[in-house]
Structure formats: structure tokens, C-alpha cells
Amino acid sequence: MARIGRLAFLEVLTLLWTLSRGDTDVLCVFMESCMLPCSFRGGSDVIIHWTQMKTRQSFVHAYYINQNVLAHQDQRFRGRTSLFEEQLSAGNASLLLREVQIQDQGRYKCFTDVFHANEDSFVNVKVDAPVREVHIQQEGERITCSSEGIYPEPNLTWTASPSSGVKLRSTTIVQPSQRELYNISSSVTHSPSDAGLVYNCTVSSASGGKTASLSSRLKSSEQRHRSGGEETCVFNASCILPCGEEADDVEVIHWHHFYEEKKYIVHSYFKKVDHLENQDRRYKNRTSLVEDRNTKRRTSLRLMRVQIRDQGRYECYTSNSGKPSKSYVTLHVDAPVDSVSVRREGNSTTCSAEGIYPQPQLTWSTEPPSNVTPRGDPAVQQTEDQLYSITSSLTLSDGDRSLSYSCNVSTRSNWRKVTPRQYFYNGTNIEIPCRASSASSQDFSLIWRYNRSEIIVSRTLHSVADNVSDQWKQQVKEVSESGNLILQNLTPQQGGIYTCELRQAGNGLVTENWMLITQTPTRQSERSVSPKVRGIVVAVVLLIYITVVGLIISQTICKTRGNPSTDSVHGVRDRRRSAESENSSSPEATSMV
Structure with a gap:
């Protein structure tokens, strides 16, 4: 009985300890x-x-x-x-x-x-599913903002700058999509009296948000690089193609695109109004005329949601008082390397990236340098949108496990390099390396993330102080000059993927640290349990202890004294037998017989 009580006591203690640790x-x-x-x-x-x-x-x-x-x-x-x-x-x-x-x-x-x-x-x-991109565009007097593939359900807000007391009345629609994700869109009406305003649209979810801006003259987030008669635009963003006509009053504007030996109508304007009835369908709802930043005339073409097939030579035809003029511009489109994924299965490590244009290059490197080579050439595929995906695998032997290896994906516009590492760490304080490089992290902007989404700390280019998020202020001790993250007071629940991302001019160095953290329970971890929970646990343990001790004492007394009811029956029988024996042996009893 005592053994059963002790076993029950231990089982309850184990259960209570498990519950107190939590999920x-x-x-x-x-x-x-x-x-x-x-x-x-x-x-x-x-x-x-x-x-x-x-x-x-x-x-x-x-x-x-x-x-x-x-x-x-x-x-x-x-x-x-x-x-x-x-x-x-x-x-x-x-x-x-x-x-x-x-x-x-x-x-x-x-x-x-x-x-x-x-x-x-x-x-x-x-x-x-974080907000990855926000699209904003203007069609006439209506400005529309949208974002797709978000979870949980996002929010969308509008602001205008400079602040002039303008009240933005918006209509917002949130729709569920496939895979349980959400799409969101909203629109506001732009008044000609609000010329010069910059409209800011912010889409946010639980993990953060992104903002896109649009001016009545030029969208600030448009990405382009001027090079004479050439423009380089970013896939799925907006782009401005300059016309260059300097006449005071342009009466006729025709934009054409030369593609695969054909001439397509992109946008037409005459009689002081747009005429899009003959516009090629591939440009539907994607064009508008905007003011040229040099001539200040509304002749330049805004091309929205740029596609790879939009590349090529464009012609701007204008006419003023019967005097025609033509100018030309060549459009190039880039889909830069946005992210690189590295995963490991046994001795095989696979690196991949997708949604890139033009065709990217993928290379492996190790630190220190070694003779490790990938299995064959990288596999390259192209989608219907003419974007590229690339994949390569590397096999490491048991002797190569001490190597630090990196995957670099590059194209003509940018590159991204990812270095994965795995750690099995026992302790509460740790320094997590950012990358294997002699360059100072001050030459880059820096972001440390937890499990690839939650921002721990960020540092802008040439900034003096680091910006630590509120939920990590107790754990972040400092960030070294080289970008290493020094953490303290960690718990096993804070194991996971710690990602260091360094960016400069669109290029990026990414170090992924896969951390499993273990530690022996200490006084510090005991103090992390709330006083209320600790009091309940102590009370239950004392109650069980008293109950088990009472059972053991009761059993011991029973064994020592025996059963009282049984002893009383045997005592009566013994007294009767003794009395009968005395009576039979006395002389008085014999004479009576």
C-alpha cells in the first residue's frame, strides 16, 4: 500500500511539472x-x-x-x-x-x-502569410490599392501627405481566396483640387505591413533607372516611359509598342480625352498619361503591373497644330531575386529560387574553401509569365559537416546569398553569427528575424542605434559591429530559425541559424512560473503528501495492534475454557457428580 502511494505521488508530481511548463x-x-x-x-x-x-x-x-x-x-x-x-x-x-x-x-x-x-x-x-507587396494605381479620379495572399485577415488604411485636413472616403473589400488566404482592395476618389497630394496606402496583418504611395504626378514607389533612351522597370510594378514633347499644347498623342515585328496600340489621346477603343487588350486597365518630369507636359506613359512581354521599343507620336513629332524609348524588365530557400534532408542540401528574370545563375561556396561540388548543373524552368525558377542540390559527406556552405542566386539586377547553419545549444545566453564575411555590417541595412517573420532587431544603413522590438528587449543584449546577435535569458521555447538579413542596393546576404535550445531547470526558470500557479501546485502537492502519510501511518498501527474485534472474540473464548478447566479439577465439583 505504501509503495502504491509513493508511485501515485510521483506520477502526480510529474503531471504537475508537465502542466507548469506549458506549451x-x-x-x-x-x-x-x-x-x-x-x-x-x-x-x-x-x-x-x-x-x-x-x-x-x-x-x-x-x-x-x-x-x-x-x-x-x-x-x-x-x-x-x-x-x-x-x-x-x-x-x-x-x-x-x-x-x-x-x-x-x-x-x-x-x-x-x-x-x-x-x-x-x-x-x-x-x-x-505576411503582406509581401502592395499595388497602387490611378484610373481617372479613382485611386485603387490592393494586396493578395495574406493571413490572417488584413487591414487597409489610407493617409495623405502633406496633411491638409482632407478626409479620405474609401471603399474596402476583403475576399477569401484559395488556400484560406485573403485578398484586400480599397479605392478613394482623387479631386483635381487635391493636386500635389501623395496618397499612402498601408496593408497590415498580425506580423506587420507594407505601404505604397502615389502622387498626382508620380508614384514614389515606381522603380526605374534612366539610361538615355532606355528604361528598366521591375516586374509587376509601375513604370513611367517619357515622351519628351516640349510643345505647349499637345493635341494628339499615340503610344505604340513594337513587339515581335508587330505594332500594337498602347494608348491614344485626342480631342482632350483618352480614346482606348482600339487599345490592344494586353494593355487594358494598365495605362494612363502622366506629366513628364522634364517638360511638365502630360505626355509620358504610365504602364502598370509591368509584365515580361512588355519589353521592347515604344514610340510616342504627338501632333500639335498639324506638326507631328516622334520619340522612342526601349523598355527592359527585371524580376529581381526576392528570396532564396535552402532545405536539408540527410546529407543532401537543396537550394532554390523562383519568379526571376532574366535567367539567373546559382553557385555554391564553402568556408573554408573545399572541393565539394553540386550534383550536376542547376535545373532551370520557365513559367508562362516567362519568369524563371532555379534549383540545385549539394551532397555533403560526414567529413564535410564542419563546413559552412552558402548558396548564391544572382541576375543582372541583384543577388542574394543564403548561408544556413544548425546549432544544438545548451544554455541561456548565446551569440548567433550573422555571416562569414570580413565586411562590416555598417555597410548594409540589417534585420534579424525569428522564424523568418517576427522582427527581433533592425539597423538602417549608417545608423547609430539599433531598433529592438518590444517583445525581444529582455533577450537582446547587443548587436556586434559585424552583425552578430547576442541574446540572453533564452528558454527552450525560443528555439527556432534566427535569420540575419543584410541588404545593400537591392542585394542581400542572408544567414539562417537553426537553433535548438535546451537547459537544466534553474531558479530563473522557476521564477518564470507565476506566483498563482506556483501556489496551486504547492497546495496540491502538500495535500497529496498528507494523504499518503496518513495512509502509511494507519496501516502501520493496524499491523501493530491487530484487529480489535477479532481480539475480543478470542479473549471471551479463552476465559470460558479457563473457567471450565478450574471447575472440573476442584473437589467440590467431584462430590456433586
């Missing part, structure tokens, strides 16, 4: 990779089960008998999960979830068992 919260980014942390005491012959705790439990990943067992894996997770197998012996049972979907949100259970000593831990996963 780990992880924020993942839609269609990117995410690590769900889980650690155990370590050892060989480990059994690992990952499940998603919804109305019906979904089997996510299993590992036992030194191999992955995925026969019963839920179809939604096929080909998207893996473990860090080289770190299992050290106690790392974390799950790598790739191409994260919105429906991946929820509570996950990590079960581990080593020699019948099992542990459960839980991870709460939230998914965020």
Missing part, C-alpha cells in the same frame, strides 16, 4: 519551412511520434527501430516532414515541416520513449 508557441510562415522544437534526455533506440491534436488526431511523423516509419502518415503531410536524425542521440526530436499551409495550424504532440522512459511535449503552431 511552446511557434509562428510559421506560409509556404516556408518551420521547425517544431522537441527535446528529450537522449539515448539510443528512441521512439518518436509526432501527432496533430485536432478533432481527429492526425499522424504526422514517426521514428523507431532507427528509421522513419511513415506508412500511416496523414496525406496532408506527405513529403513535407523530416527529423534531424544526426542529432537524435543528443536529444533533438524536433520536426522540420516544409511548405507550411494554413491548415497546419493547431496543437502538436511530441511523444518520445527511451528504454520505457517516455515524455510528452506540446507545440502550438500558428501560420502567418
Whole structure:
């Protein structure tokens, strides 16, 4: 009985300790990779089960008998999960979830068992699809702003500058799209009396937002580079093609595009009004005339949502009082490298990027330099929009694991270099390296992110002070001159992907640090439990202790004194037998017989 009481006492203590630790919260980014942390005491012959705790439990990943067992894996997770197998012996049972979907949100259970000593831990996963781009355009007196593929549901706000007390009346529509994402659009009406105003449209969600601006004369976010009679514009942005006519009053304007030996009507203006009935359909709702910044005449062409097929030679024909004039401009379109993804499976590492133009280049490098080479040439594919995607894989042997390797994707307009690293760290203070480079981070703007979305700290080019986000002020100790992030007071729940991004003139260096943090419980971690929870735990433990001690004392007394009711029955019987024996042996009793 005492042994059972002690076992029950230990089980309750284990349960209370598990409850007091709480779940780990992880924020993942839609269609990117995410690590769900889980650690155990370590050892060989480990059994690992990952499940998603919804109305019906979904089997996510299993590992036992030194191999992955995925026969019963839920179809939604096929080909998207893996473990860090080289770190299992050290106690790392974390799950790598790739191409994260919105429906991946929820509570996950990590079960581990080593020699019948099992542990459960839980991870709460939230998914965020951040605002990646905001489009703003003007059609007549209506200015429209939109953004797509966002989660959770976004907000859209308008402001005007300089502030003149103008009240912007907007109509905003939010629509759900495929994959449980949201699209948002809004419009305001521009009055000619508001000439000179700059309209700012901000689309924001839980993880942050982006702003696009448009002036009555020129949109500030338009990206272009003048080079004589040439213009270079960014894919899916807006662009201005200058005309150059200097006449006071232009009566007729015709813009044409020479493409594949054909001449297309892009935009026409005469009799003081636009005439778009003969406009080629590929330019529908994408053109308007704006004031040329040099001549101050409304002859230049604004081309919105620029596509790759918009490249080529453009002609601006003007006529004033019957005197015709022509000027020409050549348009080039770039889709720069926006992001590079690197993922690792066993000894194979794959690097990929997409949505690029013109055709990019992909190269690998290691630090220190080595003879490691990729498996064949990079695979390049082109979409219907004429954009390129590129992929390459690198195989590392066991002897190459100490190397730091980087993937660089470049095109004529910019480049991005990603260096992934993995760490298994035991402690509360750590310095996370930004990159392997001798250049000072002061030559770049810098952003440190947690799990690729949550901003930890940022530093603008040549800035004096770092801007630390409020939720990380207790953990950020400092950022070194080289960009290394020094953190303190970390907990295992803050393991994940720490990304350092350095940018300069559109180019970027990205270092991804995959961190698993473990630590032995200390007084500091004990103090992190709220006084209320700690008081409840202590009270329950004392109650159980008193109950178990009472049971043990009661059992001990019973064994010492015996059962009182049984003793009283045997005592009566013994007294009767003694009296009968005395009566039979006395002389008086004999004479009576």
C-alpha cells in the first residue's frame, strides 16, 4: 500500500511539472519551412511520434527501430516532414515541416520513449502569410490599392501627405481566396483640387505591413533607372516611359509598342480625352498619361503591373497644330531575386529560387574553401509569365559537416546569398553569427528575424542605434559591429530559425541559424512560473503528501495492534475454557457428580 502511494505521488508530481511548463508557441510562415522544437534526455533506440491534436488526431511523423516509419502518415503531410536524425542521440526530436499551409495550424504532440522512459511535449503552431507587396494605381479620379495572399485577415488604411485636413472616403473589400488566404482592395476618389497630394496606402496583418504611395504626378514607389533612351522597370510594378514633347499644347498623342515585328496600340489621346477603343487588350486597365518630369507636359506613359512581354521599343507620336513629332524609348524588365530557400534532408542540401528574370545563375561556396561540388548543373524552368525558377542540390559527406556552405542566386539586377547553419545549444545566453564575411555590417541595412517573420532587431544603413522590438528587449543584449546577435535569458521555447538579413542596393546576404535550445531547470526558470500557479501546485502537492502519510501511518498501527474485534472474540473464548478447566479439577465439583 505504501509503495502504491509513493508511485501515485510521483506520477502526480510529474503531471504537475508537465502542466507548469506549458506549451511552446511557434509562428510559421506560409509556404516556408518551420521547425517544431522537441527535446528529450537522449539515448539510443528512441521512439518518436509526432501527432496533430485536432478533432481527429492526425499522424504526422514517426521514428523507431532507427528509421522513419511513415506508412500511416496523414496525406496532408506527405513529403513535407523530416527529423534531424544526426542529432537524435543528443536529444533533438524536433520536426522540420516544409511548405507550411494554413491548415497546419493547431496543437502538436511530441511523444518520445527511451528504454520505457517516455515524455510528452506540446507545440502550438500558428501560420502567418505576411503582406509581401502592395499595388497602387490611378484610373481617372479613382485611386485603387490592393494586396493578395495574406493571413490572417488584413487591414487597409489610407493617409495623405502633406496633411491638409482632407478626409479620405474609401471603399474596402476583403475576399477569401484559395488556400484560406485573403485578398484586400480599397479605392478613394482623387479631386483635381487635391493636386500635389501623395496618397499612402498601408496593408497590415498580425506580423506587420507594407505601404505604397502615389502622387498626382508620380508614384514614389515606381522603380526605374534612366539610361538615355532606355528604361528598366521591375516586374509587376509601375513604370513611367517619357515622351519628351516640349510643345505647349499637345493635341494628339499615340503610344505604340513594337513587339515581335508587330505594332500594337498602347494608348491614344485626342480631342482632350483618352480614346482606348482600339487599345490592344494586353494593355487594358494598365495605362494612363502622366506629366513628364522634364517638360511638365502630360505626355509620358504610365504602364502598370509591368509584365515580361512588355519589353521592347515604344514610340510616342504627338501632333500639335498639324506638326507631328516622334520619340522612342526601349523598355527592359527585371524580376529581381526576392528570396532564396535552402532545405536539408540527410546529407543532401537543396537550394532554390523562383519568379526571376532574366535567367539567373546559382553557385555554391564553402568556408573554408573545399572541393565539394553540386550534383550536376542547376535545373532551370520557365513559367508562362516567362519568369524563371532555379534549383540545385549539394551532397555533403560526414567529413564535410564542419563546413559552412552558402548558396548564391544572382541576375543582372541583384543577388542574394543564403548561408544556413544548425546549432544544438545548451544554455541561456548565446551569440548567433550573422555571416562569414570580413565586411562590416555598417555597410548594409540589417534585420534579424525569428522564424523568418517576427522582427527581433533592425539597423538602417549608417545608423547609430539599433531598433529592438518590444517583445525581444529582455533577450537582446547587443548587436556586434559585424552583425552578430547576442541574446540572453533564452528558454527552450525560443528555439527556432534566427535569420540575419543584410541588404545593400537591392542585394542581400542572408544567414539562417537553426537553433535548438535546451537547459537544466534553474531558479530563473522557476521564477518564470507565476506566483498563482506556483501556489496551486504547492497546495496540491502538500495535500497529496498528507494523504499518503496518513495512509502509511494507519496501516502501520493496524499491523501493530491487530484487529480489535477479532481480539475480543478470542479473549471471551479463552476465559470460558479457563473457567471450565478450574471447575472440573476442584473437589467440590467431584462430590456433586
